[in-house]
Amino acid sequence: MELNGGEIIVECLKKEGVEHVFGYPGGAVLHIYDAIFNQDDIKHILVRHEQGATHAADGYARTTGKPGVVLVTSGPGATNAVTGIATAYMDSIPMIVITGQVPSPVIGSDAFQEVDTVGITRPCVKHNFLVKDVNDLAETFKKAFYIATTGRPGPVVIDVPKDITAPWVKVPFKYPTKIKMRSYNPTTKGHVGQIKRAVKMMLAAKRPVFYTGGGVVLDNAASELTKLVQRLDFPITQTLMGLGGYPATEKHFLGMLGMHGTYEANMAMHGADVLIAVGARFDDRITGNVERFCPDAKIIHIDIDPSSISKNVRVDIPIVGSVKSVLQSMNDVLAEIEVKNKPEPLDEWWADIERWRARECLKYSKKGKMVMPQAAIESLYKVTNGEAIVCSDVGQHQMFVAQFYKFDRPNRWANSGGLGTMGFGLPAAMGAQIANPDDEVVLVTGDASIQMCIQELSTCLQYNLPLKIVLLNNGYMGMVRQWQEFFYEKRYSESIVEAQPDFVKLVESYGHVGMTVNSPAELDKTMEKAFAMKDRLVLINVLIDPESNVYPMIEAGKGHNEMYMPPESELV
Amino acid sequence: MRHIISILMENEAGALSRVAGLFSARGYNIESLTVSPTEDPTLSRMTLVTWGNEEIIEQITKQLNKLIEVVKLNDLSDGKHIEREMMMIKLKAVGDQREEVKRLVDIFRGKIIDVSESSYVVEMTGATSKLDAFVETVAKELIVEVVRTGPSAIARGVSGLRL
Numbered sequence: 001m002e003l004n005g006g007e008i009i010v011e012c013l014k015k016e017g018v019e020h021v022f023g024y025p026g027g028a029v030l031h032i033y034d035a036i037f038n039q040d041d042i043k044h045i046l047v048r049h050e051q052g053a054t055h056a057a058d059g060y061a062r063t064t065g066k067p068g069v070v071l072v073t074s075g076p077g078a079t080n081a082v083t084g085i086a087t088a089y090m091d092s093i094p095m096i097v098i099t100g101q102v103p104s105p106v107i108g109s110d111a112f113q114e115v116d117t118v119g120i121t122r123p124c125v126k127h128n129f130l131v132k133d134v135n136d137l138a139e140t141f142k143k144a145f146y147i148a149t150t151g152r153p154g155p156v157v158i159d160v161p162k163d164i165t166a167p168w169v170k171v172p173f174k175y176p177t178k179i180k181m182r183s184y185n186p187t188t189k190g191h192v193g194q195i196k197r198a199v200k201m202m203l204a205a206k207r208p209v210f211y212t213g214g215g216v217v218l219d220n221a222a223s224e225l226t227k228l229v230q231r232l233d234f235p236i237t238q239t240l241m242g243l244g245g246y247p248a249t250e251k252h253f254l255g256m257l258g259m260h261g262t263y264e265a266n267m268a269m270h271g272a273d274v275l276i277a278v279g280a281r282f283d284d285r286i287t288g289n290v291e292r293f294c295p296d297a298k299i300i301h302i303d304i305d306p307s308s309i310s311k312n313v314r315v316d317i318p319i320v321g322s323v324k325s326v327l328q329s330m331n332d333v334l335a336e337i338e339v340k341n342k343p344e345p346l347d348e349w350w351a352d353i354e355r356w357r358a359r360e361c362l363k364y365s366k367k368g369k370m371v372m373p374q375a376a377i378e379s380l381y382k383v384t385n386g387e388a389i390v391c392s393d394v395g396q397h398q399m400f401v402a403q404f405y406k407f408d409r410p411n412r413w414a415n416s417g418g419l420g421t422m423g424f425g426l427p428a429a430m431g432a433q434i435a436n437p438d439d440e441v442v443l444v445t446g447d448a449s450i451q452m453c454i455q456e457l458s459t460c461l462q463y464n465l466p467l468k469i470v471l472l473n474n475g476y477m478g479m480v481r482q483w484q485e486f487f488y489e490k491r492y493s494e495s496i497v498e499a500q501p502d503f504v505k506l507v508e509s510y511g512h513v514g515m516t517v518n519s520p521a522e523l524d525k526t527m528e529k530a531f532a533m534k535d536r537l538v539l540i541n542v543l544i545d546p547e548s549n550v551y552p553m554i555e556a557g558k559g560h561n562e563m564y565m566p567p568e569s570e571l572v
Numbered sequence: 573m574r575h576i577i578s579i580l581m582e583n584e585a586g587a588l589s590r591v592a593g594l595f596s597a598r599g600y601n602i603e604s605l606t607v608s609p610t611e612d613p614t615l616s617r618m619t620l621v622t623w624g625n626e627e628i629i630e631q632i633t634k635q636l637n638k639l640i641e642v643v644k645l646n647d648l649s650d651g652k653h654i655e656r657e658m659m660m661i662k663l664k665a666v667g668d669q670r671e672e673v674k675r676l677v678d679i680f681r682g683k684i685i686d687v688s689e690s691s692y693v694v695e696m697t698g699a700t701s702k703l704d705a706f707v708e709t710v711a712k713e714l715i716v717e718v719v720r721t722g723p724s725a726i727a728r729g730v731s732g733l734r735l
């Protein structure tokens with residue numbers, strides 16, 4: 001079969017099972033767009049800004065486990081995509097980004113819309129390629145998908161000069177069925193000896209706790225994890241990225257840990273004698289002050305990326321391997337030795353935990369005239385039966401979702417944790433809805449974040465995406481204001497969003513439905529009304545108590561046992 | 573502590589900038605870096621000199637290994653190894669200095685590879701410390717320019733860094 005470069009790219013995507021590409025056309029990719037025009041297998045989603053394309057592909061990936069695919073033009077198309085690429089990179093999300101490039105002969109001559117895409121993206125991709133010969137296209141795509149989706153996943157950029165896709169250059173096309181790279185062989189099976197040592201340590205623990213992260217979700221290992229936790233009867237806490245990796249409504253779950261984690265989760269970390277870290281990377285939002293992190297614990301760490309291990313915190317038993325395979329082995333080892341070595345019941349440890357739980361660290365006042373943000377998320381949880389796919393932007397509202405929406409399944413929660421990218425939410429929700437047309441997809445956002453990619457409301461209309469947008473409107477950059485309240489004596493420097501648009505009119509002008517919630521009495525009713533509109537995008541503008549804060553909170557540099565608690569939580 | 577890391581990597585455009593970029597992005601120290609193709613033209617061999625405490629060196633080797641184009645690497649400082657660096661140094665040489673410089677070059681087992689009426693170019697190979705010593709010994713005002721390759725290194729014994 002003889003094909004031109006544009007056709008080869010389309011064929012490669014088909015071979016990889018790609019159904020959707022998020023993109024925006026321009027000069028350098030016109031040949032590829034022509035190839036897209038001539039086929040029906042791959043559906044192109046036309047976004048309104050290249051940042052939106054990358055976040056949409058990212059939301060698609062986070063809610064399916066499949067890589068998201070992006071197609072943008074050279075120069076400004078590529079630079080606009082960078083924020084989304086960096087966002088995916090920080091959270092280890094598999095993504096393929098095809099960028100057009102100026103024709104090979106003029107590369108380096110400051111040609112029209114030329115930027116060094118490979119150079120600009122190098123620090124925020126898992127890998128990138130510049131294609132130099134149309135005969136290399138197929139193998140490059142095979143490698144790109146292989147690299148993006150195996151080991152620790154991540155975005156891969158393929159930069160394609162325009163001449164490579166010229167319609168008049170046809171070459172034989174054959175997609176490689178297998179790929180082997182001598183320089184890239186991620187380890188998946190954990191070391192058997194280490195796994196046995198770890199299980200022994202776990203069985204001897206008196207105050208164990210699981211600390212699990214995004215790796216569990218990325219590796220689809222929720223069932224192996226659930227089995228292990230329940231069999232051992234250990235408490236478990238999760239990072240922001242790990243939510244859904246273990247059912248949040250189950251009794252072993254302590255809630256999220258870290259800066260805005262629950263009292264019980266952070267106290268359990270502080271008191272633990274054995275910590276089992278699974279697919280989590282000891283981020284500074286988790287550890288706080290590393291000197292005071294888990295002072296009494298021996299640490300077991302399972303991670304597929306050796307550079308995640310002992311990076312921030314020294315561990316005692318490192319296990320390099322995929323979460324799924326290592327947890328499976330642990331379950332197997334347990335099945336063999338448990339009979340002999342029945343773990344002692346952890347009654348005392350659980351009693352401690354119950355005491356911490358009794359402090360009700362997420363309690364908030366329900367007496368005021370304004371809607372509390374927490375109440376809005378609780379209402380959302382009710383109206384969706386806890387079964388929606390929820391995406392968020394960045395700020396207080398993101399933390400309220402993490403604390404109050406109890407995710408029981410993985411891949412139902414998409415947010416930017418590592419980079420903390422405002423503007424992520426709307427396009428990510430779009431991608432999630434396209435990937436999951438039968439699911440209820442919700443965006444929880446803030447009045448500042450939503451304005452960073454608001455143009456995508458237009459994309460939502462074009463493709464009839466019936467998102468429900470819960471806008472927690474406090475008139476502030478709430479998270480910034482909270483820090484200024486706590487650490488800058490309420491000097492609210494530039495964190496007040498003056499001159500807001502009328503959000504209801506704004507969504508209406510994009511062809512959607514808008515509603516406003518002014519008081520607690522209207523909350524549930526309006527939510528129900530909005531969610532009853534199954535085939536429309538509805539934005540619910542919830543006017544919330546403007547100065548409510550996210551509690552608990554650990555100040556940067558403090559230990560897990562030094563939390564700001566909500567004024568409402570009882571002292572025990 | 574100073575570490576010498578040997579890296580075998582795909583001989584591809586851009587591979588070098590990935591290594592250099594990694595060091596600047598993560599704030600690692602880099603003292604010198606040499607690279608050139610091996611007997612197998614698809615592979616390059618890089619010798620990189622860096623320093624840091626044990627944790628930092630562990631992260632450096634892990635991060636290098638993570639680069640897709642890195643095939644293998646070895647921290648030569650872990651075992652016995654030989655280190656050589658080449659230097660070309662241009663020295664002013666007029667009158668009495670000509671004999672004096674020549675004697676010094678002989679003591680350091682250097683070679684004079686270019687002679688003009690008023691200058692020598694000296695070639696010298698050896699451990700970095702030996703080259704340093706020569707540069708320090710020669711009178712400062714005689715030095716016109718110094719060109720050094722940075723060290724390359726190889727492990728002693730039969731085992732080698734290969735596929």
Ligand SMILES: Cc1cc2nc3c(=O)[nH]c(=O)nc-3n(C[C@H](O)[C@H](O)[C@H](O)COP(=O)(O)OP(=O)(O)OC[C@H]3O[C@@H](n4cnc5c(N)ncnc54)[C@H](O)[C@@H]3O)c2cc1C
Nearest residue numbers: 213214215239240258259260279281304322323417418420
């Ligand atoms: C405003 C704001 C507040 C935040 N507050 C908090 C907070 O209070 N608490 C909190 O937890 N986070 C918080 N975060 C998020 C935080 O910044 C980090 O993004 C998050 O803690 C990292 O989660 P993780 O450790 O699960 O790592 P991830 O980034 O999800 O990394 C996954 C880890 O798993 C490994 N892995 C990947 N695939 C596999 C596999 N197949 N097998 C084995 N291992 C694998 C990777 O190598 C990596 O080490 C906040 C973010 C923002 C923006």
Ligand SMILES: Cc1ncc(C[n+]2csc(CCOP(=O)(O)OP(=O)(O)O)c2C)c(N)n1
Nearest residue numbers: 395396397420422446447448449477478479
């Ligand atoms: C692109 C970007 N710029 C700036 C920030 C810093 N920042 C973090 S949270 C936040 C405020 C978010 O305000 P809003 O979206 O209204 O959410 P709220 O905190 O009020 O819920 C800002 C400015 C960021 N995370 N991302």
